[in-house]
Amino acid sequence: MxxxxxxxxxxxxxxxxxxxxxxxxxxxxxLFGLPFFxxxxxxxxxxTAGLLGLVVYxxxxxxxx
Amino acid sequence: xxSASIVLxxxxxxxxVMGFLAARWGRANLANLEEWALGGRRFGxxxxxxxxxxxxxxxxxxxxVPALMYGAGALGFFAVPISPLVYPIVMVxxxxxxCVARRRGYVTAAxxxxxRFGDRMLEIAIALTGVVALMPYIALQLVGMxxxxxxLGGAFEIAGGLPALTIAFVLLAGYTYxxxxxxxxxxxxxxxTLIYITVIAAIxxxxxxxxGWQHIFxxxxxxxxxxxxxxSVLLTGQQYFTFATRALGSSLALFLYPNLITGVxxxxxxxxxxxxxxxxxxxxxxxxxxxxxxxxxxxxxxVTSDTSRVVxxxxxxxxxxxxxxxxxxxxxxGALVPAxxxxxxAANLFASNVCCxxxxxxxxxxxxxxxxxxxxxxGFGLLAIFFMPVAYAIDFQLLxxxxxxxxxxxxxxxLWTRWFYPRAxxxxxxxxxxxxxxxxxxxxxxxxxxxxxxxxxxxxxxxLYGLILNLSVAAVASVLLHALGTxxxxxxxxxxxxx
Numbered sequence: 195m196x197x198x199x200x201x202x203x204x205x206x207x208x209x210x211x212x213x214x215x216x217x218x219x220x221x222x223x224x225l226f227g228l229p230f231f232x233x234x235x236x237x238x239x240x241x242t243a244g245l246l247g248l249v250v251y252x253x254x255x256x257x258x259x
Numbered sequence: 260x261x262s263a264s265i266v267l268x269x270x271x272x273x274x275x276v277m278g279f280l281a282a283r284w285g286r287a288n289l290a291n292l293e294e295w296a297l298g299g300r301r302f303g304x305x306x307x308x309x310x311x312x313x314x315x316x317x318x319x320x321x322x323x324v325p326a327l328m329y330g331a332g333a334l335g336f337f338a339v340p341i342s343p344l345v346y347p348i349v350m351v352x353x354x355x356x357x358c359v360a361r362r363r364g365y366v367t368a369a370x371x372x373x374x375r376f377g378d379r380m381l382e383i384a385i386a387l388t389g390v391v392a393l394m395p396y397i398a399l400q401l402v403g404m405x406x407x408x409x410x411l412g413g414a415f416e417i418a419g420g421l422p423a424l425t426i427a428f429v430l431l432a433g434y435t436y437x438x439x440x441x442x443x444x445x446x447x448x449x450x451x452t453l454i455y456i457t458v459i460a461a462i463x464x465x466x467x468x469x470x471g472w473q474h475i476f477x478x479x480x481x482x483x484x485x486x487x488x489x490x491s492v493l494l495t496g497q498q499y500f501t502f503a504t505r506a507l508g509s510s511l512a513l514f515l516y517p518n519l520i521t522g523v524x525x526x527x528x529x530x531x532x533x534x535x536x537x538x539x540x541x542x543x544x545x546x547x548x549x550x551x552x553x554x555x556x557x558x559x560x561x562v563t564s565d566t567s568r569v570v571x572x573x574x575x576x577x578x579x580x581x582x583x584x585x586x587x588x589x590x591x592x593g594a595l596v597p598a599x600x601x602x603x604x605a606a607n608l609f610a611s612n613v614c615c616x617x618x619x620x621x622x623x624x625x626x627x628x629x630x631x632x633x634x635x636x637x638g639f640g641l642l643a644i645f646f647m648p649v650a651y652a653i654d655f656q657l658l659x660x661x662x663x664x665x666x667x668x669x670x671x672x673x674l675w676t677r678w679f680y681p682r683a684x685x686x687x688x689x690x691x692x693x694x695x696x697x698x699x700x701x702x703x704x705x706x707x708x709x710x711x712x713x714x715x716x717x718x719x720x721x722x723l724y725g726l727i728l729n730l731s732v733a734a735v736a737s738v739l740l741h742a743l744g745t746x747x748x749x750x751x752x753x754x755x756x757x758x
Contacts, residue, residue, distance in 0.1 A: 205347035212340035213507055215499045219333075221492075227472030231493055232551070235339045239543040242343035246350055246537035254530075 201252040208242045264411055266584025267591065270453070271427065274446045274592055278434030278599075281441040292626045295439035296366055296607050297525040304534050306444055310600075311522045311535055312542045313447035315513065318403030318594035319396075320546055321454070325573075326566035328553025332483055332490035334498050336550055337505040342543025344510035350536040353514055353523050355674050355757055357532050360524050362756040364619050367604070368520050368670045369612040375673050377749035378681035379616055384688055385666050386612035389517040392663040393605045396516070397640035400594035400601075401428075402567055405644060407587045410571035425641060427591065428598075432637035435599045436630050440525055443599040450596045453589035455545065457574075461586070462548045465555045465577050472551075478558035492554075497718065501707050504719035512660040512722060515667060517604035518597060598640065606632035658699055658706065661722040665691035668726075668733050674757070681748050683736035691729030695721050 212235065221229040285301060287294040302310060327335030365371050373382035401424060408420035415423045434442045469475050476492055483490040494502055513519065526532050556569045559576060563569060574586040610629035611617055669684045698708040698721045709718045
């Protein structure tokens with residue numbers, strides 16, 4: 195049995211954040227000249243990588259190689 | 260010969276030699292299917308990262324995503340949220356599949372379906388769907404190569420690039436036949452290094468020369484406003500649903516592709532897949548910046564009716580000749596790596612599930628069939644490129660996605676439940692496939708279909724509509740078969756196989 199199975203629930207966040215385009219379909223606030231629509235989605239690529247890293251860490255087992 | 264051509268030819272020569280020498284990587288008997296097709300399931304985190312990255316982010320990424328941004332604007336950016344959606348799926352679904360596949364010796368998804376549901380028809384259906392979905396995908400890799408060859412001109416351009424493409428694909432078929440998955444795995448290092456160098460250089464150089472992102476977006480918006488075809492830098496209200504369904508449908512479909520299954524199964528352990536789910540989004544970030552190059556092309560005033568030539572033209576305009584050669588080489592090698600893996604995985608399906616049927620005891624005959632079929636797939640790709648229209652290369656990949664997504668109920672839900680009856684899954688699959696094809700035909704082979712529900716028009720990704728129908732039919736048929744007291748078939752797996 196894996197420990198901290200609840201950590202997998204974190205992986206729901208990217209679905210909520212990216213599948214509702216009306217939340218982020220805006221030009222402002224812009225970042226380095228990129229409209230919000232663009233940098234928001236790029237930011238979620240990075241955030242999701244972080245969440246996945248966290249899940250790997252939290253659910254690892256002692257016998258895993 | 261221009262210096263770009265010299266760089267390109269040298270890189271292709273080097274990777275071809277690597278491809279053939281890869282047969283000696285790690286002592287192994289390549290007559291064994293698991294050795295030839297999966298590199299003996301020995302790839303660690305680093306090799307798998309390069310291999311899967313090279314497999315997901317193909318020449319399609321380089322050419323078609325910026326091309327779609329150039330043509331359609333914000334809607335084309337749906338390729339970017341695929342990364343935050345697909346890797347959580349890999350972390351949950353593919354890790355579970357990896358465990359059972361490792362334990363039971365599967366080489367394909369259809370192997371699992373056969374073992375789990377004990378139904379030969381379902382096995383063949385899943386396998387053939389994979390082979391058919393891969394065909395336009397292999398052809399798509401050639402579109403990328405062809406765009407580069409036409410840009411280079413000279414000897415590459417003769418007869419619409421036919422001789423150059425043929426040579427490239429003969430070399431590809433040769434080392435794939437000889438080395439199996441070890442070939443693309445080794446070449447992937449070269450491919451990804453070239454791609455990272457090119458994209459990072461492009462992101463630094465091109466926007467700076469165009470006066471920064473603010474200026475690029477303003478110029479793009481102005482140009483879009485003057486075009487007759489609709490395009491915008493933000494989504495319109497009607498595009499929300501299209502954008503979200505394309506992103507979700509493509510994410511669900513991505514790791515169902517047989518070439519990615521092959522990549523996943525070649526890993527040395529489940530922890531390799533888990534780590535890579537967290538590490539592969541680096542490529543997603545790269546893809547995001549690549550997509551924005553489409554706007555750079557608009558702002559730079561590049562005008563072309565063949566949008567697949569947008570990126571090569573951009574490189575030719577902004578890079579010195581020799582570095583344009585590096586970028587072109589990145590596209591060509593970026594096509595060769597996934598094309599090789601696709602040929603191998605289609606061949607595995609054919610050998611393991613169509614010609615023969617899955618059995619844990621594999622014979623050398625399977626490897627021989629698979630190697631022969633690899634050559635056939637390469638030949639098919641070459642023929643397709645000369646007879647298939649390629650206005651929007653990305654649409655073909657989306658259509659392949661419609662078919663492959665129909666394998667989700669049997670394969671993905673099958674990893675958790677046997678509630679569905681095998682013949683119900685087969686019926687659902689058939690309805691999903693037929694409906695997807697009909698919708699694609701009705702919408703003139705665009706990836707989206709306008710469904711009218713209660714007077715409201717919902718334009719969404721065909722693949723997802725097909726999947727909803729597929730699941731509904733499979734569920735209803737399962738309830739009926741249960742009521743009739745039908746035999747559920749034999750499950751050869753046990754719960755412990757999945758951990």
